[in-house]
Amino acid sequence: MSRPNFLAISVTVAHAMAYFRDRVGNVASGPAVALAKPAILSLFSRIQTGTLILIDETSDERHVLGQPLPSSGNPGPPCVVTLTAHSPQFYLRLLLHADMGFAAAYLLHQVSCSDLTAFFRLFILNRDALNHGMSIIINTTGNQTHNNTIEGAAINIAAHYDLGNDLFAAFLSPDMTYSSPIWEHITGQASESSSSSTPKQNPDDDDDGDGDGESLESAQLRKLHHIISAARIKPSDHVLEIGTGWGSFAIEAVKTTCCRVTTLTLSREQKRFAEKKIAEELASAGLADRVEVLLMDYRDEALPVPRGGFDKVVSIEMLEAVGREFLGTYFARVDGVLKREGGIAVFQCITMPEGRHGAYERREDFINRYIFPGGYLPSITQLLNCITAESRGTLLVEKLDNIGGHYARALRLWREKFLASFDNKIRPALLEEHPNMQKADVEVFRRKWEYYFAYCEAGFVTKTLGDVIITVCREGAKELTERIPL
Numbered sequence: 001m002s003r004p005n006f007l008a009i010s011v012t013v014a015h016a017m018a019y020f021r022d023r024v025g026n027v028a029s030g031p032a033v034a035l036a037k038p039a040i041l042s043l044f045s046r047i048q049t050g051t052l053i054l055i056d057e058t059s060d061e062r063h064v065l066g067q068p069l070p071s072s073g074n075p076g077p078p079c080v081v082t083l084t085a086h087s088p089q090f091y092l093r094l095l096l097h098a099d100m101g102f103a104a105a106y107l108l109h110q111v112s113c114s115d116l117t118a119f120f121r122l123f124i125l126n127r128d129a130l131n132h133g134m135s136i137i138i139n140t141t142g143n144q145t146h147n148n149t150i151e152g153a154a155i156n157i158a159a160h161y162d163l164g165n166d167l168f169a170a171f172l173s174p175d176m177t178y179s180s181p182i183w184e185h186i187t188g189q190a191s192e193s194s195s196s197s198t199p200k201q202n203p204d205d206d207d208d209g210d211g212d213g214e215s216l217e218s219a220q221l222r223k224l225h226h227i228i229s230a231a232r233i234k235p236s237d238h239v240l241e242i243g244t245g246w247g248s249f250a251i252e253a254v255k256t257t258c259c260r261v262t263t264l265t266l267s268r269e270q271k272r273f274a275e276k277k278i279a280e281e282l283a284s285a286g287l288a289d290r291v292e293v294l295l296m297d298y299r300d301e302a303l304p305v306p307r308g309g310f311d312k313v314v315s316i317e318m319l320e321a322v323g324r325e326f327l328g329t330y331f332a333r334v335d336g337v338l339k340r341e342g343g344i345a346v347f348q349c350i351t352m353p354e355g356r357h358g359a360y361e362r363r364e365d366f367i368n369r370y371i372f373p374g375g376y377l378p379s380i381t382q383l384l385n386c387i388t389a390e391s392r393g394t395l396l397v398e399k400l401d402n403i404g405g406h407y408a409r410a411l412r413l414w415r416e417k418f419l420a421s422f423d424n425k426i427r428p429a430l431l432e433e434h435p436n437m438q439k440a441d442v443e444v445f446r447r448k449w450e451y452y453f454a455y456c457e458a459g460f461v462t463k464t465l466g467d468v469i470i471t472v473c474r475e476g477a478k479e480l481t482e483r484i485p486l
Contacts (some may be wrong), residue, residue, distance in 0.1 A: 008346030120458030243318025
């Protein structure tokens, strides 16, 4: 079965949204807007922390909602955000579809924002008062839907990762790691997760940073070394990596330890890029044959498992693509391929807080509709329960770290670099592959990714999202006691 090109899907989505925009527009000038606008202003008037300034270009009105703006003797609110409504359809979308309506309005430039990340933080601060992003009429966003069968997973992965390697290279750091880094502590003291083999950063070398502290590449390498250390990878190990990305973990693990890595991906684009990068970075040391990249699902019985199982299993922000219904299947598979005596596995996964997880499961959100189709964020308890149940208690939780706070800065840097590179790198690549794309379609694509980065940044900086690194082991994993005086 041929796999769809996501750029074409993006164009289709843009046209579908434009169609809905036109249909809404048929009633937007009538009684519907007369109802929608005051209802939305009433909702925003419930803001208790921070200030929202709403400028309506269509009526030349300005509304200040929430806390008063600074004045003499008044220090002012902690967060001030300006929204500009360019179309009356904005109010109707918000009334009918709440947070998803706001997203559609933003993508179609029916509303703009002075600081999108700050707007999401303002919403999170006032989530209870703003009805948790639910429509004040009816919840029309529907339940989350997942198609993470082997065939469906391949389509879902292609939808995000087969956009083209040049797109991701335009905003990722040179190591091409697309997951949360671990930044050095602001005090200047290396974090507990730092490894002695992590390259030290020259303060003047900040090509992929913001000029304030270490580079993103350095922070990504710190995270990779943290995982290599957590798994106690050594030269004799055969490591299974589920989710290759662009090869940064496999390359760094082999460079650091001379281990052997079998790594799995469902993205043809990533496989092509990773194999080329592996050859470039490892061949001179005679280590390129230590990595094998397989275009294969983790459930595929054709996976070549070494006799006795893999010594170590590593998965970096791949679990989010597994889907709720296959979490058990995933951990059962890990249990089946990890060696029974002393095996160690390390998982990095974005998580949803326990208190919000039930509501999250019941509704589709911006990320799993527009960015990661089939995506699903588990809770920490859900992960731990699956690990225990599917291994029948033979996988023991050794350590859990939540590094979610480290993600916010990385997302900001990605967003800034994406926008700065859009006109000279990303737009030409889009138009080269799809010469018939209209200007409006390209703009929808740009605003969708801008929204995605800001949306996630706000989630991590407010602890509304987490990112955990979980280390598990079998009984007999003596390597995990090597640094402990016994």
